[in-house]
Amino acid sequence: VWRAMQDHGMEELIFCQDQKSGLKAVIALHSTKLGPALGGCRLWSYASEQEAIEDAMKLAKGMTYKAAISGLPYGGGKAVVLKHVGMKRDAAFAALGRFIERLHGEYITGVDLGTTPQDMDQINRETRHVTDQSGTLGATGNFTAEMTAYGVFLGIQTSLTCKYGLTDMKGVRIALQGLGKVGYALARRLHQAGAQLIVSDIDPGKISQAVQKFNALPVSSENIHLHSCEVYAPCAMGGTLTHLSIPQLSCGIVAGAANNQLADEQLCDMLEQRNILYAPDYAINAGGILSTGAELAGTGARGATAAVEKIPGTLKHLYEYARKNGITTASAADTIAEAKFA
Ligand code: NAI
Numbered sequence: 001v002w003r004a005m006q007d008h009g010m011e012e013l014i015f016c017q018d019q020k021s022g023l024k025a026v027i028a029l030h031s032t033k034l035g036p037a038l039g040g041c042r043l044w045s046y047a048s049e050q051e052a053i054e055d056a057m058k059l060a061k062g063m064t065y066k067a068a069i070s071g072l073p074y075g076g077g078k079a080v081v082l083k084h085v086g087m088k089r090d091a092a093f094a095a096l097g098r099f100i101e102r103l104h105g106e107y108i109t110g111v112d113l114g115t116t117p118q119d120m121d122q123i124n125r126e127t128r129h130v131t132d133q134s135g136t137l138g139a140t141g142n143f144t145a146e147m148t149a150y151g152v153f154l155g156i157q158t159s160l161t162c163k164y165g166l167t168d169m170k171g172v173r174i175a176l177q178g179l180g181k182v183g184y185a186l187a188r189r190l191h192q193a194g195a196q197l198i199v200s201d202i203d204p205g206k207i208s209q210a211v212q213k214f215n216a217l218p219v220s221s222e223n224i225h226l227h228s229c230e231v232y233a234p235c236a237m238g239g240t241l242t243h244l245s246i247p248q249l250s251c252g253i254v255a256g257a258a259n260n261q262l263a264d265e266q267l268c269d270m271l272e273q274r275n276i277l278y279a280p281d282y283a284i285n286a287g288g289i290l291s292t293g294a295e296l297a298g299t300g301a302r303g304a305t306a307a308v309e310k311i312p313g314t315l316k317h318l319y320e321y322a323r324k325n326g327i328t329t330a331s332a333a334d335t336i337a338e339a340k341f342a
Contacts (some may be wrong), residue, residue: 137295179209241261253276
């Protein structure tokens with residue numbers, strides 16, 4: 001474990017166990033250099049304990065980079081709860097709250113994959129170092145996903161200007177993979193702005209909705225990246241940019257909401273060689289963490305919107321930095337973020 005911690009540059013790992021509720025969890029603090037570690041709580045059935053620990057570390061590290069590039073006064077952390085049949089859910093999250101309380105604010109949790117505002121309510125019974133509990137913006141409808149979509153929309157606009165000198169989206173072809181909470185909200189904004197949408201999802205219901213409402217062209221999920229377009233926007237799962245898919249891309253820009261879009265960090269070189277502009281995922285999809293930051297700062301929906309509207313500036317800066325230093329946009333993002341927390 002220490003070897004893995006060293007490789008990820010982790011500060012601290014906390015192993016939590018509560019026999020009464022069956023809680024088994026890991027809290028990973030990657031960095032608290034810029035402020036308390038911020039990052040949601042994931043509930044997942046892992047194949048092994050090792051896999052859960054590795055996931056917690058990787059996710060916490062990602063949060064450090066995302067917070068740093070976004071200019072937030074927070075570090076990165078993550079809690080991972082191991083899902084198993086014997087776990088009493090409410091009691092387990094309350095127990096996790098007690099572990100978080102012991103950290104005296106060094107870690108602030110929130111909703112992530114598999115958890116809900118109701119789980120955060122249980123945590124909140126034991127600690128105030130939690131977001132997304134009932135009554136907060138994070139627990140309101142699709143607020144976080146909407147803010148993420150808004151940031152990606154603005155980031156696409158910025159990338160179109162940087163790459164093609166375009167100032168609007170009329171007639172711009174955008175291939176959008178995944179019409180979930182973020183993808184659908186993004187499709188709505190792109191359609192309103194006059195873009196031509198090419199869409200895919202594994203859920204046929206979502207496809208027909210997008211065809212009806214946004215006059216989108218439906219295509220198969222396996223082939224969406226082959227379509228000729230200006231922007232390919234991965235908004236479903238990560239890892240869609242691979243050694244196999246990159247040579248097949250027929251776009252000028254990759255800019256989407258999915259986390260960890262590059263199957264391997266070095267693949268950004270391949271995109272660059274193909275003259276494809278890559279908007280680093282953790283910079284363009286930071287709308288969620290920026291909303292949480294606004295909520296913690298007490299600036300509400302207005303503060304969140306203002307923070308998300310800084311994403312274009314962040315992207316412009318890193319595109320410029322990459323160009324000046326002859327490095328990829330992914331390396332530029334890492335370098336700028338690391339300079340802040342290293
Ligand atoms: P979601 O679960 O609401 O939507 C995912 C959508 O992708 C679903 O409609 C699903 O049917 C579809 N999908 C799954 N596999 C697919 C495939 N092979 N091809 C096409 N579509 C497929 O998730 P959400 O919240 O919209 O998130 C989307 C992505 O954005 C995820 O990678 C997530 O990690 C990332 N993200 C989300 C944020 C948020 O605020 N929700 C914040 C930052 C990143």
